[in-house]
Amino acid sequence: MxxxxxxxxxxxxxxxxxxxxxxxxxxxxxxxxxxxxxxxxxxxxxxxxxxxxxxxxxxxxxxxxxxxxxxxxxxxxxxxxxxxxxxxxxxxxxxxxxxxxxxxxxxxxxxxxxxxxxxxxxxxxxxxxxxxxxxxxxxxxxxxxxxxxxxxxxxxxxxxxxxxxxxxxxxxxxxxxxxMIREDERRRLLYDLDLNIMALREQYNETAEIVNLTSTYHNLLRMWAET
The missing domain is CATH 2.60.120.620 (q2cbj1_9rhob like domain)
Known part of the structure; x- marks a missing residue:
């Protein structure tokens, strides 16, 4: 990226x-x-x-x-x-x-x-x-x-x-x-997901779907991250 x-x-x-x-x-x-x-x-x-x-x-x-x-x-x-x-x-x-x-x-x-x-x-x-x-x-x-x-x-x-x-x-x-994420492809996926979550939150506030997407983001981060 x-x-x-x-x-x-x-x-x-x-x-x-x-x-x-x-x-x-x-x-x-x-x-x-x-x-x-x-x-x-x-x-x-x-x-x-x-x-x-x-x-x-x-x-x-x-x-x-x-x-x-x-x-x-x-x-x-x-x-x-x-x-x-x-x-x-x-x-x-x-x-x-x-x-x-x-x-x-x-x-x-x-x-x-x-x-x-x-x-x-x-x-x-x-x-x-x-x-x-x-x-x-x-x-x-x-x-x-x-x-x-x-x-x-x-x-x-x-x-x-x-x-x-x-x-x-x-x-x-x-x-x-x-x-924390070694692979560039995974960093790109997380970045795109994060930006879209922020855009949706700004437009619709905190809906159940946005909470679920946020959960997906953090679970992917939890799966891939080296801390």
Whole structure:
């Protein structure tokens, strides 16, 4: 499943993140890439344990924790603390690659199986040329360039790349989630069911049929979830 999640950040949070990113000291993004990805990765990244990185992580994780659409789609068990990157100048692209299946937190205290990948945009689309995230999967090839504050969610098993930024700078956060539901197909079914239940509840309030559908949702979650 590939999903555009709008307005993950409030206007104030976005402004704060953009200010912090403008003050940041960037390093070569290849320092955190796997062996295959390092061959095609040409961008900047924030140090994993830097003060600005930690401030940004708190803002992003706080926004995710309150966002019902993210929870419904990802059904997160663990979230790797977000990373932050910048594409500009000669450090402006990331070729085709697949994310490592297992990611380790910067402090080494826990590992995350990468089920769901996310990119949260900080730059407005008019501020840079190029820089589209291109994701290739069973749903075909999708090209993504979202408004600042919006996020794209997609399976971590997908081949993807970032097209060269030919003008300006593209800044974003990226991170991985281990889902309570390992299989993407099951996550999609639960997400579709959850959205339809919410729409029916808004239209008809709490009917017996909606209660039964809600029971079905939770029983499927109970059957499939890893907690």
């Amino acid at each position: 590939m999903l555009h999640i709008p307005e993950v950040l409030t206007a104030d949070e976005l402004n704060t993140c953009r200010r912090l990113l403008a003050e940041a000291g960037w390093i070569d993004g290849r320092e955190t890439a796997g062996a295959q990805a390092a061959q095609v990765k040409r961008n900047f990244q924030l140090p994993e344990n830097g003060d600005i990185t930690q401030q940004l992580q708190q803002i992003v994780l706080g926004a995710l924790n309150r966002h019902p659409l993210f929870f419904s789609a990802a059904l997160p068990k663990k979230i790797l603390p977000p990373y932050f990157n910048c594409y500009t100048g000669e450090m402006n692209t990331f070729g085709n690659h697949v994310d490592n299946a297992i990611r380790t937190a910067a402090n080494g205290q826990f590992r995350v199986r990468a089920d769901v990948s996310c990119t949260l945009f900080f730059s407005h689309p008019h501020e840079y040329d190029g820089g589209e995230l291109v994701v290739e999967d069973t749903f075909g090839e999708k090209r993504v360039k979202l408004p600042a504050g919006d996020m794209i969610l997609y399976p971590s098993s997908s081949v993807h790349r970032v097209e060269p930024v030919t003008k300006g700078a593209r800044t974003a956060s990226f991170f991985w989630t281990q889902s």
